[in-house]
Amino acid sequence: MSPRxxxxxxxxxxxxxxxxxxxxxCALALLATLAFPLLARKFFVDENAFILGAASTSFxxxxxxxxxxxxAxxxxxxxxxxxxxVDATDALRGWVSEELEKIRLDVFAHEFARTPPRGSRANATVGRNLHGIARARKxxxxxxxxxVTPIGDPRSDGPDADADALALLLALTTKLRDAPWLAKDLCWLVPDARVAGPVPATDAWLREYHHPSGSAGERFGRVGAIQQAYAxxxxxxxxFDRLRVSMEGRNGALPNMDLVSVAIALGRGLVTTRGDATRVKRPELEGGWARVESAARPLVGRRAAAGYVGDARxxxxxxxxxxxxxxxxxxxxxxxxxMDAITLRGFIEGRDDGGRRRGRxxxxxxxxxHAFGILLESLTRSSNNLLELLHHSMFYYVIVDDFRFLSIAEYVAPSAMMLFAMVLTAGAIAGRGWNPTSRPPRTEQEEEEEEEPPPAPPSHDWSSAFAVAFAAHLSGCLAGATCVFAHDAxxxxxxxxxxxxxxxxxxxxVAHLAASNFGFFDAPRGPGVEPAWSSLWVVTLSVTSTALGALTFFNFALALPVTAVLAPLCLAAGRGPGSSGRAAATALAPLAFALPFDGGATSLGALASHHRSWTGGTFALPLxxxxxWPAVMQCALIAAARRPTRARRRVDRGKKTR
Structure with missing residues (x-):
């Protein structure tokens, strides 16, 4: 037999x-998900131009x-x-502007409208970003x-913390402006993070940088194509006794992993020079994680159980x-x-509930x-050596700890298997029907030898199925629009x-009435004709798997749990007798409102507030x-549809085989 x-x-x-x-x-997908901590591999730097550890520092x-x-x-x-x-943030910005002019940097101011999130009672004000440029001699x-050093962020430690960050960058910029190795212009941005935080202020600056509005006039300096950025x-x-490298962007977007790997490698060496006092430690397991670890301890041992559960957490x-x-x-x-960018945060791990320091x-x-200056100089010099944008390493990954990560090759398998199961079922139902004859398929040679023609493929009522699916999705869109507009009001x-x-x-x-009019709850129409709910089942599986497959490559972390719930639900909706279908339909519908969040009477309002908090919104509400919601609604209709009895199935099979 040939491979074909x-x-x-x-x-x-x-x-x-x-x-x-x-x-x-689906079972293999579950096992693959549980194996995530076991599949992690060590960090590596794929970009040789970073010359990690090969250059000395001068700070x-x-x-x-x-x-x-x-x-001071x-x-x-x-x-x-x-x-x-004078506001403390305005005083700091005025001070740093004067200091930058003293060291002969080009200083520019940028005013923008600080618009609070929709639904907020705060008034729109004018924000003022500041940036200085050190031109590279070579x-x-x-x-x-x-x-980047944001100032005025309500979530920071206050103006004194902003003063420390500005002081560090001022000393570093003074040092680097005359560095003989500097081949790229160095821009120091001080965004006004009051009201809405540093992200909207930096957004406004970047919009002006790439799409000049004319409001800044000619006084808006640029440094050409921005290669990397460090906040x-x-x-x-x-x-501080710990360094946190933050890389999460909007909707789960991540920078190139080489940038993260270099920062973690340099920062890990920074915080481990004092020995046991600063060694990276895993927090103690608490709550459900501690119970899982206790249950696994007799099976694999204490050390292996603690390591696995800690990695899973x-x-x-x-x-x-x-x-x-x-x-x-x-x-x-x-x-x-x-553009690839990360945020470097120094923080004190040992703090009591009142925010006071605890321990050394x-x-x-x-x-x-000194320590942070060395880190920033090393990162700047690494980026200075690059001749192009980072592209060798990956943009899809999951960080396990300071030494290991999961790449897309490891974490995409569970979603791929569940989505393939949905596509396989949709193809089988579309081509063979939901309850085909048990007669095995014949080869081309067997079909040529037999005089009887092969059975015709089942007939589907696609127009009715698409009409009901459209009604379900329209219902979801109207509900989503209501959620957003009510929040904005x-x-x-x-x-x-x-x-x-x-x-x-x-x-x-309305979707239920449409399904009734199209005969979804009527008796089967005869042999060779698929019931209307079977066609809707194919449409539901196809549309849902396509949407979740696309989401997997934009925000895998959001797609995986939703796929883990919707895939078994969609696969099981068209199986089993119809006697319990109506009861299942009642139980399925509220499930949609418990998927993306923890529950509660105000969950949908909180979802709308979260969606409106960021420019462009988040994926959670559209998802x-x-x-x-449309998938759950269609699954409820499919589960509630009437199925033929076993005696009727045997009669239909006999008619098909004759």
Whole structure:
């Protein structure tokens, strides 16, 4: 038998036994998901131009003392400004502008409208970004590196923390502006992060950078094509014992992993130079994770159980941040413009509930400035050596810990298997019917030898199926629009949720009436003619698998849990007797509202608020109302449709075989 015949017979057998194959594929997807912690591999840097560890640094103790002096001056500027009725953020920006002019940098100001999130009662104000440019003596002005220090962020440690970050960057910029190796222009951006945080302010600056509006006039300096960007945030007092590298952008977008790997490698060496006091430690397991670890301990041993459960918790935590679609720093704005960027945060791991320090601090004062300055200089010099954008490494990954990660090759398998099960079932139902004869398929030679022609493929009522599917999706779109518009109108979270429920279930009632008119709940029409719900089943499987497959490559962390719920639900909707179908339909519909969030009467209102918090929105709300709710609604209709009895099936089979 030729390989082609083997493939044909294997594919035919797979289609013939698609029900069993779907169960096996879903089970394998579950096992592959549980194996995530076991498949992690070590970090590596794929871009040799970074010359990681091969270049020396020049940021020394003298520069660190200069940074400490700058920090004292910045705090004094805050004190003087506040005593004069000037906002602390405005005082800091004025101080750093004067300092940049003293070291002969090109200084530019950019005003933008600070618009609060929709539904917020805050008033729109004018924000003022500031950036200075150090021109590279050996450069041609066509490429640049951006360093970012947001000021005025309500979620930061306050103006003193902003003063420390500005002081560090001022000392570093003073050092690097005359560096003999600098071949790319260096831009230092100070976004005004008041009201809405650093992301909208950085967005406004990048929009002006790439699409000049004319409001900034000719006084808006540029550094050519921005290659990489590094945002810096320090705690109050510049005291830290840990370094957090934040890379999550809008809707789970990630920078090239080489940039993350270099930052983690350099930062890991930074925080481990003091030995056990600063060694990276995994937090203690608590709650459900501790119970899972206790249950696994007798099976695999204490050490293996703790390692596996700890890695699983890290994977879930990282994927949860990606699935939320929430940016974790100013770096997210650069990723929206196809630039790789990360945020570096120093923080104190040992704090009590009141935010006070607990135990010894690894880096404090001048030592903190020295350590962080070395890190930033190393990263800047690494980016300075690149001749093109990062492209060797991957843009899809899951961070497990400071040493290991999962690439797309490991984590895409579960989604791929569940989606393939949906596509396989849809193809089998479309080509063979939902309850075909048990007669095995014949080869071409057998068909030629037999006088009887092969049975005709089943007849589907595609127009009715597409009409009901359209009604279900239209219902979801109207419910989603109601959710957003009610939130924008300033209604409470509970009112938003109630209005959305009314529209959603009103649309479900309309879809049910449409299904009734198209004969979804009538008796089968005869042999060779598929019931209407069977055609809808094919449409539901096809549309849902296509949408989830597309989402997998935009936000895998959000697609995986939704696929894990919708795939078995869609696969099981058309199976089994119809006696329990109507009861199942009642139980299926509310499931849609519990998928993307923790539940509660105000969940839908909170979802709308989260969606409106970021420019362009997040994937969660469109996924909820454009994919999840229509799929659940169609599954409920399919489960509630009337199926033929077993005696009727035997009669139909006899008519088909004669």
């Amino acid at each position: 015949d083997v493939l044909l017979h294997g594919g035919a057998a797979l289609v013939r036994h698609h029900a069993v194959a779907s169960v096996v594929l 020394d103790a003298v520069d660190a003392k200069a940074a400490a002096s700058h920090a 001056n910045a705090r004094e500027a805050i004190r003087v400004g506040v005593s004069s009725g 450069g041609n002005g066509r490429e640049g590196i951006v360093l 810096v945030e320090l705690p109050r007092g510049a005291s 890290s994977v879930v935590a990282f994927m949860r941040r990606l699935a939320s679609g929430t940016p974790t720093g100013a770096h997210a704005s650069f990723k929206s413009f196809a 601090v690894s880096y404090d004062g001048a030592r903190a400035f 300033g209604l409470g979270l509970g009112v938003v949720a109630a209005a959305t429920w009314v529209v959603a279930y009103g649309g479900a009632a 909820m109302f454009g994919v999840v």
